[in-house]
Amino acid sequence: MIISNKVLAALNAQVGMEYEASLKYDAIGSYFTLEELPQLAKFFFKQSTEEREHAHKFIKFMLDRDAQVAIPAIPAPPVTFDSPVAAVLEAQASEKKVSSAIHSLYELALSEKDHATAIMLQWFITEQVEEESTIRQMLKFVQRGKESGMMTVEDYLVDAGEGGKSDK
16 A cells, blocks of 8 residues: 555655654754763763654655655754753753654544554654653652752763663
8 A cells, every 4th residue: 555645755754753853862962062061971972873764664655665765854953951951851852752643643643544554653652652651750860860960960971871771
């Protein structure tokens, strides 16, 4: 079955959103590097790589279905943040935006009777539950770190192996 124009446009938009999230995480990782918080930087650079992998999954899916990939323009990420908490809040907002877009794309695929896309999106729906949970935990750690010192967060991340998040 050929991907409908509506679903294809939404898939291409999602590729752009995944790349936008990747760039945002690179910006957050850079911020933490300049703040001399290398474990937080490492965590966010790893998240950036993961978001690029997500974009590639969407691209491969479209190509496997002989559909045209059209990567949209990607907005520049912020370059500074008011605080570590503000940086992680930016990441949390990004994850919520991606989750919402994936849910909308899933509903569109169902309405267009594009079962292959709907099935593929189930992986992303599950992934976003994990992504939002990870960022929510990181936000709590950073908020607590604000009270006890960011080095406590750094120590936790070293002990937990990059935030305690397991590799997929």
